[in-house]
Amino acid sequence: MARKFMALFVGALLALSFAGIAQAKTLRFQCVYPETAYAGQTTTYFADQVNKMTNGKLKIKVFWPGQLVKSREALESLKSGMIDGYSGSFLYFTGVFPEVNVQWLPFNWSSPAEAKDILLNKGYHKVFAEAMSKHGVTFLGSISVATMGLMTKFPVNNLADLQGKKIRAFGLEALIVQALGAAAAAIPGAEQYMALQRGTVDGTDYPWYTLKKYKLYEVLNYVSSPAYHTPGVIELAINTKVFNSLPKDQQEAVKKAALMAMNRSFDMSPAWDKEAIEFAAKKDVKIIELSKDELNLWIQKLMPLYEQTASKSPYCRQLVDILKANMKARGVKF
Structure with missing residues (x-):
């Protein structure tokens, strides 16, 4: 009787175990x-x-x-x-x-x-x-x-500095650099180091932290701030x-x-950006802060992209309206 009970007990434990595995x-x-x-x-x-x-x-x-x-x-x-x-x-x-x-x-x-x-x-x-x-x-x-934006081999203090330059960017990012007067080059991220090194492009639109993680500090000299995406x-x-x-x-x-x-x-994100900025300073990569007036000029140049994007679908329109309402609330003029 005891053996039968023990067998039933062990069987029940195994059943529960297998049930747990099955779940x-x-x-x-x-x-x-x-x-x-x-x-x-x-x-x-x-x-x-x-x-x-x-x-x-x-x-x-x-x-x-x-x-x-x-x-x-x-x-x-x-x-x-x-x-x-x-x-x-x-x-x-x-x-x-x-x-x-x-x-x-x-x-x-x-x-x-x-x-x-x-x-x-x-x-x-x-x-x-x-x-x-x-x-x-x-x-x-x-x-x-984390923060992502324009990083270049040349200093960018105003829109005139971008004219005639070639920036690695694709999709919407390409439209951004084109709206600012530069040419866009659709080069994959994995190939941009060599493109920058060879002078095929003059800059890239990429996360700041890649200065360290992807060693882009070796082929870039300047970072524009504020970035496009923060x-x-x-x-x-x-x-x-x-x-x-x-x-x-x-x-x-x-x-x-x-x-x-x-x-x-x-x-x-703030800590990641801080690390990137401190690393850039150690490697003599200069952060160039756009003046308030210059930033406003950039925003005016780029605002048509908002309407272009909003026209793509009713959902796009709703999302753009949310962003524009928030921008207006913080004092952005467009």
Whole structure:
């Protein structure tokens, strides 16, 4: 009798154990940035928080650039379920998702704190999420990638200094440099070091922290401030069917972890920028601060891009209106 009881007891324990294993689920997230990049670190943080909050019942496995799909294939792969989630910019997909261009309009916010307030409290995320939902994708949140803007081999004190120069930029960034009077060169980020070294281009539109991480200080001499994007913002998203298939408590864990990751990245942005500025000074890369009048002139030159972008879709119009209302409130004239 005792043996029979023990056998039943052990069997019950095994059944519970296997049930726990069966309930565990792993989601595959593709990150388009290296693991060591700030965005990669934030994505890892997000995955760790999901694992902790679900006691291991839901795990996020992060795959790095090219491990699952190519960056430009990520949206279709996400929609089809080939990957479960995505961490990176939707700028790769502006042909079908023009709304992402809005947050890359130049000088749209002046600090990480202001950006976070617009995204979370002014209705921006709500509209953005609705636009993304039309593609079978659930928007989880934004991730800051720190300050991004114009870095050059030559000093830029005014618009005249940009005339006839060639800047590495693509997409909306190319339209920005063209509006300011420079020519744009669509050179991949991985190839820009050699292009700058050889003089193929005279500057780039890229995150400040890459002066150190990508050793761009070796081929650049000046940084223009304020930057176009303070900070630049990318996306964290998940396949809607996959998200809806999760138990409610796991859905809440994913959303909470995404918000925590967002807050962490925006809160750390000033420190990332400070590190970049201090590093630039050590390497004799000069930060040139535009005068207030010169900055206003740049903004006037760039404002037509807001209307061009707003015309792309009703969602774009709503998002641009949110940005312009905030800019007007802080005294920007346009």
